Amino acid sequence: MDKILYFIANSTSGSCYKSFKYCFERVEVPLIIYDDKQNIVFSKDKNGETDKGLKTSKSLEKLAKLINQENKPLFKYFLDGSRRTYKVDDIAYDNRLYPIIAGQIGVGCCERKNPSSFKNIILENYLALALPACANKDSIDDELFFNSLIPKFNNLTVLKNRGILFKKILPYSDMRLKEGEKYEHKGIAKIQDEMTESEKRLVIQLVKERRLNFDSYLLKDGSLQYQKIRGGNIIDLSAIKSNYQCVVGVSKSFNPELCRDQKNKSIAKNIADLRLFHRTPAYKYSAERSPGVEFSVWYFRIREVSKTTSPFDGILKVEKILVTDNEQEKGLDSDEIDRISANLINERNPTCYGSDNRWANHLYPVYLTETFIKSRYLSDVFFLNLF
Amino acid sequence: MTKIIGKVAATEKAPTTIDEFYFWTDKIRILHPFDVVKANHIHNSITFGIIEEISHITDAVSYLTSYISSDFGDVSLDANTDRIGMNFVKAKVLGNTENIYNPVLDGSRVSLVNANEVQEALGLDNIKNPLPSGYLEMYEGEDKVILPVNFNSHFLIGPEGSHINISGISGLAAKTSYAMFLIKAIQYKYLNEIDVKPNDTIAFVLFNVKGRDLLAIDEPNERLTDTDKNIYKMLDLDEQPFQNVKYFYPHSNSEHPNTYAHPNDVKYQIDQDRAFKYKYIYEYDKDSLELLFSNIDDTTGTMDSIINYIITGQGEFGNIRNWKDFMSEIDSHCQKQSGKATEITVTSWRKFKRVVRKALTNPLFSKRVVVESNEIRLREHIADKIQKNDVCVVDIAKLDEDMQAFVFGDVIKAVYDMKLGQVGDRPEEEIPTKIIIFVDELNKYASKDAPKSSPILRQIIDITERGRSLGIILFAAEQFRSAIHDSVKGNCATDAYGRTNSIEISKPDYRYIPSVYKGMMTRLKQGEYIIQNPIFRSLLNIKFPNPLYKQFQDG
Numbered sequence: 001m002d003k004i005l006y007f008i009a010n011s012t013s014g015s016c017y018k019s020f021k022y023c024f025e026r027v028e029v030p031l032i033i034y035d036d037k038q039n040i041v042f043s044k045d046k047n048g049e050t051d052k053g054l055k056t057s058k059s060l061e062k063l064a065k066l067i068n069q070e071n072k073p074l075f076k077y078f079l080d081g082s083r084r085t086y087k088v089d090d091i092a093y094d095n096r097l098y099p100i101i102a103g104q105i106g107v108g109c110c111e112r113k114n115p116s117s118f119k120n121i122i123l124e125n126y127l128a129l130a131l132p133a134c135a136n137k138d139s140i141d142d143e144l145f146f147n148s149l150i151p152k153f154n155n156l157t158v159l160k161n162r163g164i165l166f167k168k169i170l171p172y173s174d175m176r177l178k179e180g181e182k183y184e185h186k187g188i189a190k191i192q193d194e195m196t197e198s199e200k201r202l203v204i205q206l207v208k209e210r211r212l213n214f215d216s217y218l219l220k221d222g223s224l225q226y227q228k229i230r231g232g233n234i235i236d237l238s239a240i241k242s243n244y245q246c247v248v249g250v251s252k253s254f255n256p257e258l259c260r261d262q263k264n265k266s267i268a269k270n271i272a273d274l275r276l277f278h279r280t281p282a283y284k285y286s287a288e289r290s291p292g293v294e295f296s297v298w299y300f301r302i303r304e305v306s307k308t309t310s311p312f313d314g315i316l317k318v319e320k321i322l323v324t325d326n327e328q329e330k331g332l333d334s335d336e337i338d339r340i341s342a343n344l345i346n347e348r349n350p351t352c353y354g355s356d357n358r359w360a361n362h363l364y365p366v367y368l369t370e371t372f373i374k375s376r377y378l379s380d381v382f383f384l385n386l387f
Numbered sequence: 388m389t390k391i392i393g394k395v396a397a398t399e400k401a402p403t404t405i406d407e408f409y410f411w412t413d414k415i416r417i418l419h420p421f422d423v424v425k426a427n428h429i430h431n432s433i434t435f436g437i438i439e440e441i442s443h444i445t446d447a448v449s450y451l452t453s454y455i456s457s458d459f460g461d462v463s464l465d466a467n468t469d470r471i472g473m474n475f476v477k478a479k480v481l482g483n484t485e486n487i488y489n490p491v492l493d494g495s496r497v498s499l500v501n502a503n504e505v506q507e508a509l510g511l512d513n514i515k516n517p518l519p520s521g522y523l524e525m526y527e528g529e530d531k532v533i534l535p536v537n538f539n540s541h542f543l544i545g546p547e548g549s550h551i552n553i554s555g556i557s558g559l560a561a562k563t564s565y566a567m568f569l570i571k572a573i574q575y576k577y578l579n580e581i582d583v584k585p586n587d588t589i590a591f592v593l594f595n596v597k598g599r600d601l602l603a604i605d606e607p608n609e610r611l612t613d614t615d616k617n618i619y620k621m622l623d624l625d626e627q628p629f630q631n632v633k634y635f636y637p638h639s640n641s642e643h644p645n646t647y648a649h650p651n652d653v654k655y656q657i658d659q660d661r662a663f664k665y666k667y668i669y670e671y672d673k674d675s676l677e678l679l680f681s682n683i684d685d686t687t688g689t690m691d692s693i694i695n696y697i698i699t700g701q702g703e704f705g706n707i708r709n710w711k712d713f714m715s716e717i718d719s720h721c722q723k724q725s726g727k728a729t730e731i732t733v734t735s736w737r738k739f740k741r742v743v744r745k746a747l748t749n750p751l752f753s754k755r756v757v758v759e760s761n762e763i764r765l766r767e768h769i770a771d772k773i774q775k776n777d778v779c780v781v782d783i784a785k786l787d788e789d790m791q792a793f794v795f796g797d798v799i800k801a802v803y804d805m806k807l808g809q810v811g812d813r814p815e816e817e818i819p820t821k822i823i824i825f826v827d828e829l830n831k832y833a834s835k836d837a838p839k840s841s842p843i844l845r846q847i848i849d850i851t852e853r854g855r856s857l858g859i860i861l862f863a864a865e866q867f868r869s870a871i872h873d874s875v876k877g878n879c880a881t882d883a884y885g886r887t888n889s890i891e892i893s894k895p896d897y898r899y900i901p902s903v904y905k906g907m908m909t910r911l912k913q914g915e916y917i918i919q920n921p922i923f924r925s926l927l928n929i930k931f932p933n934p935l936y937k938q939f940q941d942g
Binding site for chain 1: 452456458465
């Protein structure tokens with residue numbers, strides 16, 4: 001059954017160790033993982049909306065009720081991406097040991113036509129492998145080398161008999177490790193990047209299919225701060241941005257210390273003190289990783305603090321990419337922010353209380369999408385035993 | 388066209404087994420217990436299942452989840468998304484087309500079946516000696532399937548299995564109507580000799596125990612609807628009421644009207660020679676006196692001794708010709724003073740007198756019968772006159788309970804003796820090979836609590852145990868099955884369960900019935916039964932049409 005590892009070792013001239021195989025997500029890690037990235041740059045004026053008068057917070061309860069009565073929710077599509085990573089072995093190249101990381105990636109989008117019709121419309125569900133870049137011993141382009149491995153790899157009987165296909169072999173950097181770094185994390189990051197790439201492809205597909213419009217928004221789980229919204233070419237950038245005109249990113253968990261107001265004071269306490277159905281003003285910022293793309297971000301509370309376990313439970317962080325010049329200059333229209341927030345408030349029920357600890361921050365349709373994607377994974381035992 | 392409605396789900400906690408499988412289906416798909424479905428199985432075979440239970444589940448792990456999802460108890464809340472939910476259905480395996488009994492595999496498609504497949508699944512195709520037992524309906528709307536259900540008559544009226552027990556609460560269960568439906572179907576088959584062996588003949592003895600229920604079964608039901616007529620057509624039966632019916636009314640006088648039938652109706656029937664009045668004559672019927680004691684505990688056997696004393700004609704009893712003298716003789720025994728050594732004490736005679744006195748005041752107990760006035764002795768008439776295809780309706784509705792038991796016991800005894808060839812001198816081929824006896828309120832005669840010495844209970848047990856080989860078949864009905872003596876129930880090949888109540892279904896009699904079916908029993912509509920018969924692979928939920936004979940609205 002170890003033919004896969006044998007093949008990898010053989011075709012990359014390394015040697016395998018048959019080390020203990022495990023799934024990273026199944027190992028308890030006492031670590032707070034935030035959905036948002038650390039390196040963000042607040043714009044100079046920091047004000048991300050047209051209403052410059054809002055200093056503390058405003059209630060959206062009435063608007064939410066009004067919208068609820070109309071029975072026309074803004075969000076029709078829900079997107080989530082998820083990956084599960086495994087350490088399948090260690091491999092030695094040049095007297096150094098590198099982990100082989102395998103991953104299952106699932107990205108899916110569900111459509112809600114009416115309250116009782118919730119169906120998946122797109123699902124990208126595939127397997128990937130992350131190897132150290134030095135597995136490519138010659139000076140051929142990494143992408144070319146690893147791509148050429150894939151067909152041979154998938155031809156192995158152990159995979160062929162079960163109809164299982166690996167879609168990508170990704171190289172992770174084999175640079176010397178800094179303190180606290182691990183090759184495992186680099187491999188996982190590669191698989192994570194692959195997942196976000198897949199998410200982006202999915203958004204493009206939705207736009208191409210003309211599904212998104214101002215009455216049918218896409219709600220994406222997690223931040224929109226993708227690593228590679230490449231700047232440079234202005235036409236490319238505007239095309240990418242326009243894809244995100246009707247996309248809203250919602251993060252369940254966020255680093256409150258990142259948020260600072262105009263006077264550069266932390267607003268963590270303001271967020272914790274938000275009253276039910278109130279939102280903060282929107283802030284404008286850009287992420288280091290995606291230069292040229294500016295975001296509007298705001299926070300609001302969907303659950304009463306007395307009914308949750310921590311002050312940040314029940315608070316959502318919402319992001320939207322500023323698309324037009326007008327938006328970039330003046331910030332996102334405050335009415336739009338209110339409309340999005342009020343619609344999100346209406347998505348707060350039902351909850352997944354009991355099945356997910358983050359129930360207070362979960363939006364049910366997103367939770368369903370996530371559950372669906374995860375349900376399509378191969379079981380850990382099965383997957384690990386392929387290797 | 389096959390309509391796929393779901394897929395089989397086999398989980399760690401609820402695996403599919405040889406006996407059952409679970410499948411999920413849309414939450415708005417309407418299915419019923421007893422509906423048949425099919426699942427694709429290995430080797431291109433099909434496994435049939437019958438629905439036992441339908442549950443609706445969501446992803447809410449507890450009631451608290453549901454409560455919190457309504458904003459901690461806000462009843463007015465309307466959410467944008469309904470909680471994800473589906474129905475999952477438990478089906479009991481009925482069979483596989485290739486006889487493969489491996490558990491059905493996860494993900495197998497489950498679909499509705501057509502009428503032919505229902506028959507195949509339930510074992511209703513290729514039934515020999517078919518006898519309509521009703522019809523079944525399945526699914527809703529455009530998918531609806533209606534098809535006739537037939538018994539194999541050899542398993543209802545012998546020789547393979549016999550006797551039917553029908554239970555259900557009064558009125559709602561329509562027990563009499565169902566028994567009459569079956570009897571009508573049997574008579575139709577025998578009259579027209581359809582699926583009947585040569586030399587196989589039948590006759591019926593029915594007891595009318597309620598109002599005028601069975602006192603006009605040869606007159607048509609004017610309120611029969613076209614729907615009913617179509618159902619009779621589907622079941623291959625005619626729409627005629629019963630044929631060859633004879634009514635037997637207890638002899639009455641103006642002080643003691645012994646029947647609910649209108650005197651004019653009785654007179655009309657007598658004029659047409661369709662009705663008779665039955666009487667009991669001391670000389671011939673004193674043997675039956677023990678039947679009056681069927682509900683009296685006689686642990687010391689004193690009543691038995693007295694009856695023996697009388698039957699054997701000891702004392703003056705051998706010289707007596709009528710009931711009046713009989714009573715005087717009893718009186719004299721009651722007055723005998725101590726000093727004279729007798730085997731039977733005066734107190735026992737007095738007890739005997741108390742029991743018989745009330746009964747004997749009834750005009751049923753007469754001096755003699757006048758044949759010209761259509762007066763008869765029941766026992767004699769049944770033994771000598773009953774012909775094939777005859778339906779004898781014995782009216783006992785207005786008699787008090789002890790008298791009902793007396794008449795019933797007397798008739799059973801007559802039938803039994805006739806079949807054993809102990810009475811009369813009829814050639815054997817003239818006696819119907821089978822006699823069906825129908826009686827409602829069986830609990831009065833074969834109750835669990837009846838004294839062990841009860842002669843009627845003994846007779847009924849005897850019939851259920853040995854009647855099959857003699858050709859005596861019991862069609863019995865009662866409100867509560869649990870009240871009936873175990874040997875009687877146990878020997879019935881067929882059971883029909885009509886509408887009953889929750890207390891009844893909690894009794895051990897219903898232990899083997901799945902809980903959903905039990906629940907259904909408390910909700911069955913009039914004209915709906917759950918039946919069990921050796922040739923059916925499962926319990927069946929069947930319906931039957933309204934009766935073909937006259938229905939009296941006021942009882």
